[in-house]
Amino acid sequence: MANEVCLRNLDQDRPWLLKRYQAAGGYEVLSRILKENTPPDEIIEEVKASGLRGRGGAGFPTGLKWSFIARNAPGQKYVVCNSDEGEPGTFKDRDILRYNPHQLIEGMIIAGYAIGATVGYNYIRGEFWEPYRRFEDALEEARAAGFLGKNLLGSGFDFQLHSHLGAGAYICGEETALLESIEGKKGQPRYKPPFPAHFGLYGRPTIINNTESLASIPVILEKGGSWFKKLGVENSGGSKLFSISGHINNPGVFEIPLGTPFSELLEMAGGMKEGSKMKAVIPGGSSAPVIPGDQMMDLTMDYDAIAKAGSMLGSGAVIVMDDSTCMVKVLERMSYFYHEESCGQCTPCREGTGWLYRVVSRIENGKGRPEDLALLDDMTVKIAGRTICALGDAAAMPVQGMLKHYRDEFEYHIEHKRCMTGG
Amino acid sequence: MGFKNAPMTSAKPVEDKAKLFSSEICSEIDRWIGKFPEQWRQSAVMAALQVVQDDNGGYLTQELMDKVAAYLEMPPVSVYEVATFYSMYELKPVGRHKVCVCTNVSCMINGSDRIVEHMEKKLGIKLGETTGDGRYTLKEVECLGACGGAPMFQIGNKYYENLTTELVDSILEGLE
Numbered sequence: 001m002a003n004e005v006c007l008r009n010l011d012q013d014r015p016w017l018l019k020r021y022q023a024a025g026g027y028e029v030l031s032r033i034l035k036e037n038t039p040p041d042e043i044i045e046e047v048k049a050s051g052l053r054g055r056g057g058a059g060f061p062t063g064l065k066w067s068f069i070a071r072n073a074p075g076q077k078y079v080v081c082n083s084d085e086g087e088p089g090t091f092k093d094r095d096i097l098r099y100n101p102h103q104l105i106e107g108m109i110i111a112g113y114a115i116g117a118t119v120g121y122n123y124i125r126g127e128f129w130e131p132y133r134r135f136e137d138a139l140e141e142a143r144a145a146g147f148l149g150k151n152l153l154g155s156g157f158d159f160q161l162h163s164h165l166g167a168g169a170y171i172c173g174e175e176t177a178l179l180e181s182i183e184g185k186k187g188q189p190r191y192k193p194p195f196p197a198h199f200g201l202y203g204r205p206t207i208i209n210n211t212e213s214l215a216s217i218p219v220i221l222e223k224g225g226s227w228f229k230k231l232g233v234e235n236s237g238g239s240k241l242f243s244i245s246g247h248i249n250n251p252g253v254f255e256i257p258l259g260t261p262f263s264e265l266l267e268m269a270g271g272m273k274e275g276s277k278m279k280a281v282i283p284g285g286s287s288a289p290v291i292p293g294d295q296m297m298d299l300t301m302d303y304d305a306i307a308k309a310g311s312m313l314g315s316g317a318v319i320v321m322d323d324s325t326c327m328v329k330v331l332e333r334m335s336y337f338y339h340e341e342s343c344g345q346c347t348p349c350r351e352g353t354g355w356l357y358r359v360v361s362r363i364e365n366g367k368g369r370p371e372d373l374a375l376l377d378d379m380t381v382k383i384a385g386r387t388i389c390a391l392g393d394a395a396a397m398p399v400q401g402m403l404k405h406y407r408d409e410f411e412y413h414i415e416h417k418r419c420m421t422g423g
Numbered sequence: 424m425g426f427k428n429a430p431m432t433s434a435k436p437v438e439d440k441a442k443l444f445s446s447e448i449c450s451e452i453d454r455w456i457g458k459f460p461e462q463w464r465q466s467a468v469m470a471a472l473q474v475v476q477d478d479n480g481g482y483l484t485q486e487l488m489d490k491v492a493a494y495l496e497m498p499p500v501s502v503y504e505v506a507t508f509y510s511m512y513e514l515k516p517v518g519r520h521k522v523c524v525c526t527n528v529s530c531m532i533n534g535s536d537r538i539v540e541h542m543e544k545k546l547g548i549k550l551g552e553t554t555g556d557g558r559y560t561l562k563e564v565e566c567l568g569a570c571g572g573a574p575m576f577q578i579g580n581k582y583y584e585n586l587t588t589e590l591v592d593s594i595l596e597g598l599e
Contacts, residue, residue: 076460088527088566121458126473126511127523127567129580162458167469168510170565183428184465185501186508202460203428245529245570252571286528286566317570319529333531337565343508 034155049225051237056210068197087285089317092241093211097131101138107217189389233259236302246320284314287394289401338395368414518560529570
């Protein structure tokens with residue numbers, strides 16, 4: 001079964017309209033909660049029971065995150081949605097914003113109710129103009145229908161929701177950098193602890209979740225946490241959106257149960273282009289270590305299976321590469337990305353990403369030295385785990401993955417000053 | 424906890440803020456200010472810079488950044504920090520059409536190199552440059568989150584996906 005949660009409305013004409021969303025039962029969960037005055041703890045327990053894990057990439061249990069908020073503490077609290085989709089290879093939240101914005105809005109209102117927040121922000125990356133406009137239009141519709149504003153449906157609960165636009169910075173996908181960015185600053189991550197649940201936006205208790213996580217909430221509460229959990233497998237509850245791209249015939253976004261064999265996902269995506277042979281797969285966005293193609297064909301798409309294979313499910317961004325691909329060139333491009341996007345705050349990342357890029361680049365350009373691979377190994381260890389946020393790790397992991405599986409290609413490049421794939 | 428989080432305030436608030444920009448720009452910035460807590464006017468800085476940049480032909484000047492700072496009651500240096508941190512702000516003049524071409528992995532393995540090479544040849548400029556007639560700027564950008572349509576680029580607010588050299592020609596020639 002596919003498209004059961006965030007993309008369940010894709011078969012409709014203009015599914016982003018409020019009337020279409022409501023015709024399919026949209027906002028009924030919220031209305032029931034407001035009418036019955038459902039105890040917030042019940043909602044949080046249901047989300048916990050669903051096994052939903054953060055869909056932005058870190059995979060932290062969503063219900064547990066919500067439970068860290070001291071709901072009854074006085075003062076303002078916030079719900080923040082992370083729509084700063086930027087992990088290379090990921091393009092799923094864009095589809096939620098474009099095709100199912102009301103489900104995200106409903107999820108955010110419910111989140112606000114559950115943690116006692118009356119204001120929410122959806123941080124949308126600045127380049128996403130079309131999704132932003134779609135979301136803004138949906139907000140207007142929701143306000144006019146009384147789902148946002150004061151005293152929602154006569155319940156006494158207030159909730160206002162605004163969108164915020166980024167302006168081009170991968171690091172703002174990191175939750176505390178995102179909060180800094182809403183506060184009108186450079187997007188530089190904060191030290192944790194304190195975590196956003198205690199000290200978040202404007203220093204107030206805040207939950208911050210990915211677009212897909214929040215958009216899953218109405219369906220989880222409609223059909224039950226255990227229904228959602230059973231869609232998936234042990235430790236990986238539910239279904240998940242996978243953005244699949246690369247050398248395949250039908251790239252796109254597929255919502256499938258966690259635990260689905262990779263081979264099935266590949267088939268849905270039309271298989272390899274022009275009968276070309278698969279070489280490697282990046283299973284969870286460019287920060288996730290690469291996995292050789294034949295190993296990948298035996299794996300299932302869930303958190304544990306991908307972790308056991310030495311990589312991570314991340315944001316569910318699957319990049320498929322055929323045997324014409326030069327892994328040195330791919331790594332050079334990825335390393336350039338992390339160098340470009342390092343916020344500059346921590347020395348190991350700011351300097352280290354530049355070193356990684358320059359060394360991989362000289363190997364790619366025929367100027368590699370025999371000692372370079374050991375140098376790269378050493379550098380990754382000196383970056384990972386030594387920085388405020390995970391961007392340093394994200395830069396180091398792809399290097400480690402490439403050197404683990406394709407070391408011979410790098411050695412060939414260094415020795416012969418050219419590529420073994422002829423690319 | 425030892426953690427503090429307060430808005431940055433400028434030493435001397437400007438008296439007549441409405442005179443800093445046109446009334447359209449002021450009301451658009453005010454709409455953004457209205458989304459945030461009263462003492463956090465600076466939360467509108469990113470939107471304000473974008474609005475002002477769009478109105479100025481696609482780039483920011485120090486004078487404009489200073490005005491944004493005055494309008495939002497921020498120290499100018501805090502506005503410069505934001506304007507230099509995020510990639511969508513331009514601090515030098517750009518062409519009428521800024522072509523932001525993605526060259527990250529999914530686009531790269533689907534031929535973005537060819538697209539870039541084709542445009543560089545066609546327009547006679549390199550990435551990061553603007554044509555002499557001020558019509559086009561070519562800019563290399565990081566993943567724009569449309570990898571299913573690789574290779575792709577963005578011009579203005581619009582994404583163009585599944586690019587071929589022929590398609591690029593017709594898109595570029597179709598622009599004013």
